Amino acid sequence: xxxxxKNAGLFAFVAGLILLTGIMQSWNSALLILNMGxxxxxxxxxxxxxxxxxxxxxxxxxxxxxxxGLGVVLASEPPVREAWTAGGPRLLAGLAxxxxxIFGAVRIWKSGMKRRVPLLLAELVIGFFLFRWVFDGAVxxxxxxxxxxTGYLGGMGLPVLFGWPLGGLLAAGAAWAIGKTALGLRSxxxxxxxxxxxxxxxxxxxxxxxxxxxxxxxxxxPRPLPYEIDLQQxxxxxxxxxxxxxxxxxxxxxxxxxxxxxxxxxxxxxxxxLAQLALNSPWGRMMRAIRDNExxxxxMGKDVKARHLQIFILxxxxxxxxxxMMTTLDGQLTPGTYQPLRFTFLIWVMVIVGGSGNNLGxxxxxxxxxxxxxxxxxMGGWLAGQLVxxxxxxxxxxxxxxxxxxxxxxxxxxxxxxxxxxxHMRLLTMGVVLLLVxxxxxxxxxxxx
Numbered sequence: 001x002x003x004x005x006k007n008a009g010l011f012a013f014v015a016g017l018i019l020l021t022g023i024m025q026s027w028n029s030a031l032l033i034l035n036m037g038x039x040x041x042x043x044x045x046x047x048x049x050x051x052x053x054x055x056x057x058x059x060x061x062x063x064x065x066x067x068x069g070l071g072v073v074l075a076s077e078p079p080v081r082e083a084w085t086a087g088g089p090r091l092l093a094g095l096a097x098x099x100x101x102i103f104g105a106v107r108i109w110k111s112g113m114k115r116r117v118p119l120l121l122a123e124l125v126i127g128f129f130l131f132r133w134v135f136d137g138a139v140x141x142x143x144x145x146x147x148x149x150t151g152y153l154g155g156m157g158l159p160v161l162f163g164w165p166l167g168g169l170l171a172a173g174a175a176w177a178i179g180k181t182a183l184g185l186r187s188x189x190x191x192x193x194x195x196x197x198x199x200x201x202x203x204x205x206x207x208x209x210x211x212x213x214x215x216x217x218x219x220x221x222p223r224p225l226p227y228e229i230d231l232q233q234x235x236x237x238x239x240x241x242x243x244x245x246x247x248x249x250x251x252x253x254x255x256x257x258x259x260x261x262x263x264x265x266x267x268x269x270x271x272x273x274l275a276q277l278a279l280n281s282p283w284g285r286m287m288r289a290i291r292d293n294e295x296x297x298x299x300m301g302k303d304v305k306a307r308h309l310q311i312f313i314l315x316x317x318x319x320x321x322x323x324x325m326m327t328t329l330d331g332q333l334t335p336g337t338y339q340p341l342r343f344t345f346l347i348w349v350m351v352i353v354g355g356s357g358n359n360l361g362x363x364x365x366x367x368x369x370x371x372x373x374x375x376x377x378x379m380g381g382w383l384a385g386q387l388v389x390x391x392x393x394x395x396x397x398x399x400x401x402x403x404x405x406x407x408x409x410x411x412x413x414x415x416x417x418x419x420x421x422x423x424h425m426r427l428l429t430m431g432v433v434l435l436l437v438x439x440x441x442x443x444x445x446x447x448x449x
Contacts (some may be wrong), residue, residue, distance in 0.1 A: 006446075007360060007364075007446055010364055010445055010446065011364060011367075014364065014367045014368050014371065017371050017375075018030050018033055018034055018037075018367075018371065021033060021371075021375065027254060028250070028253050028254065028257065031254065031257035031258065031261060032257065032374075033370065033371055033374050033375075034257075034261055035257060035260050035261055035264060035329055036326075036329075036370055036374075037366060037367040037370045037371065038261065038264035038265060038267075038268050038325075038366075039264060039322050039325050039326045039329065040322075040346075040347070040350060040366035040367070040369070040370045041268055041350075041362065041363040041366030041367060042264075042267060042268055042271055042318060042321065042322040042325065042366075043061070043065065043318075043319055043322040043323075043343075043347050043350075043366065044347055044350040044351050044354065044362040044363065044365055044366040045268075045271050045272060045275055045318055045359060045362050045363065045366075046061075046064075046315045046316065046317075046318030046319035046321075046322065047061060047315060047319070047347050047348065047350075047351050047362070048275075048315075048351050048356065048357070048358075048359060048361075048362040049275060049278075049311055049314055049315035049318060050311060050312055050315035050316075051351060051356060052351065052356045052357035052358065052359075052362070052448065053278075053279070053284065053287045053288065053291065053311055053357070054287050054290060054291050054307070054308055054311040054312075055187070055290075055291040056183075056187075056190065056308060056311065056312055056315075057187045057188070057190055057191045057194075058190070058191070058194045058312070058315070058316075059191045059194055059195045059198075059340075059344050059348075060178070060193075060194030060195050060196075060197055060198030060201075060344075061198070061319055061343050061344045061347050061348075062198050062202065062338045062339070062340055062343035062344055063174065063194075063197060063198030063199070063200075063201035063202060063338075064171040064174065064175065064198070064316045064319040064320050064323065065171075065319055065320070065322065065323030065326070065338065065343050066201060066202055066205055066323060066335060066338045067167060067170040067171045067174055067201060067320050067323065068164075068167030068168065068170070068171055068319065068320035068321060068322060068323025068324040068325075068326075068327065069167065069323045069324060069326065069327035069333045070167070070170060070205060070211070070212055070333065071163045071164070071165075071166035071167025071168070071169070071170045071171075071320065071323075071324050072160060072163030072164070072166075072167060072221060072324045072327045072328055072333065073155055073163070073212045073218050073221065073327075073333050074155045074156065074163070074166060074170075074212075075155055075156055075158045075160070075162045075163035075166045076155055076156075076157070076158060076159065076160040076162070076163050076221060076222045077154045077155035077156075077157070077218065077221065077222075078154055078155065078157040079153065079154040079155065079156065079157060080145065080150045080152065080153055080154040082145045082146070082150075083141075083142045083145040083150060083151070083152065083153050083154065083210075084153060084154075086141040086142055086144070086145050087137070087138035087139070087140075087141030087142040087210075088138075088142065088153055090134060090137065090138035090141070091135065091138035091139065091142060091153070091210065093134055093138075094131055094134040094135030094136075094138055095135070097127065097130055097131045097134055097135075098127075098131045098135070100127075101123065101124065101127030101128070101130075101131060104123055104127070105120055105123060105124055105127075108120045108123060138210075139208075139209075139210050142210040143209045143210050147209070147216075150213075151209050151210070151213060151216070152209060152210050152211060152212060152213050152218075153210060153211075159222070159224070160221065160222040160223060160224050160328055161224050161263075163324050163327075163328065164267070164321050164324040164325060164328070165321070166324070167320045167321055167323055167324030167327075168317040168318070168320040168321040168324070169317070169320075170320060171316045171317050171319055171320025171321075171323070172313045172314075172316055172317040172320065174197075174201065174316065175312050175313045175315075175316030175317070176309070176313055178193070178194065178197050178312075179308070179309040179312045179313065180309070181193075182194065182197070183305055183308045183309055183312060184305060195340075195344075198344075202335060202338050205335040206335045206336065212333055212335070213333075214335065215335060215336055217332055217333060217334045217335075217336075218332060218333040219331070219332040220331065220332070221327065221328065221331050221332060221333070223328070223331065224259075224263060224328065225256050225259040225260065226256070227256075228249070228252040228253055228256055229252075231248075231251075231252040231255060231256075232248050232249060232252050237251070237252070237255075260328075260329055263325075264325055267321065267325065268363070271318055271321075272359055272360075272363060275359045276359055279359060286302060286307065287307060287311060288357075289302075290302060290304050290307055290308070345430075346369065346370075346373060346430070349365070349369050349430055349433070349434055350362065350365035350366045350368075350369045350370075351365055352365070352434065352437070352438070352444060353365045353368065353369060353433060353434065353437045353444060353445060354366065354368070354369075354444050354445055354446060355443060355444025355445055355446040355447050355448060356443070356444055356448065357447075357448030358444065358446050358447060358448045358449070360446050361444045361445060361446035361447070361448075364445060364446055365444070365445070368445075369430070369433070372429055372430070372433065373426055373430070376425050376426050376429040377422055377423055377425055377426055379425075380418070380422045380425035380429075381422040387418070
């Protein structure tokens with residue numbers, strides 16, 4: 001079969017699944033799957049840049065996604081002026097002291113002087129206590145300002161869409177700091193390092209209330225689209241909805257979800273276009289050459305570590321933008337929900353199933369795996385219910401003491417057990433899908449050319 005025709009068929013199949021969800025369940029559910037599928041596809045493109053282009057094994061995806069969400073808060077939330085008055089300048093001074101201590105330690109270590117070790121230790125100890133003295137007092141002052149509602153510095157009060165590039169910049173900055181120290185490691189050690197650093201990022205976001213309220217969460221974030229209640233109170237919108245035969249409440253939710261779908265589609269198309277241009281450029285060919293044989297690339301005069309740092313920053317920035325999009329869609333920042341299963345394992349499954357090294361494959365994997373992640377549980381519950389009903393009907397026609405009756409009774413118990421534990425169908429399905437793809441199409445559904 002022609003590869004282009006196969007690709008079109010695969011995307012049409014996924015689109016059909018989403019349309020079938022709208023017909024069989026509700027269009028709100030279908031649009032929710034579509035929106036999160038778009039966000040997941042952007043995340044998968046970011047990971048594909050790192051792994052598919054350069055072979056970098058990054059399992060710290062959730063840290064960069066969380067930084068993207070933080071960017072939305074820092075950009076869109078209004079500043080808390082009482083908190084800034086209470087301790088804002090002192091807090092910034094403390095952060096500047098901390099940065100200066102780290103910079104000074106690096107300069108001392110690189111100086112090559114004979115007594116650099118005791119000087120470095122003295123600088124770090126003095127700097128640490130000075131930093132804590134300035135920083136801790138400022139944090140206490142900020143977090144004591146109306147902690148039930150604020151207790152943090154707030155943001156810049158900009159339109160929420162400014163949070164998307166800011167989230168990408170925060171993720172890129174963190175990737176630069178991580179890459180300067182960890183990209184010299186072998187792939188398995190790099191995976192351990194990125195996972196640990198991602199956990200550190202999440203821990204900081206959970207515990208530093210002055211930054212984004214920690215586990216108290218920031219709710220009611222500004223939106224790029226109107227609220228449903230405002231649309232329902234608009235006479236012109238209600239008239240248009242009724243003219244189309246729709247209930248105003250349903251029409252308002254569909255309008256908002258379609259608006260998000262349009263925004264997310266623009267971002268996905270832009271990122272996909274840039275990734276495709278990069279893949280087919282001399283730079284993309286160089287990255288694949290480095291991925292396939294680093295020794296040969298070095299022999300040709302390529303700076304492998306610099307190129308790895310470059311692609312690591314780019315992929316992390318894309319993940320940060322996707323994290324900002326997801327936080328905007330949720331309307332809240334909840335650091336406690338950034339779990340490795342959701343933002344690391346699942347995204348990797350998307351890339352592997354779709355086709356590592358192929359941007360279209362990453363997009364396809366994002367949509368397909370997210371659909372399965374959402375729909376497997378209700379589908380499994382329905383199937384288990386049907387099995388229970390069938391076994392109950394069959395049991396009525398056979399003697400429970402007979403051989404066939406005992407087998408049917410055992411089937412009924414198994415069906416009931418599946419129905420009671422249907423939530424685990426998600427994990428089982430992800431494993432089965434991954435195994436099947438690796439067995440029958442080891443390079444993914446849309447393999448790299």
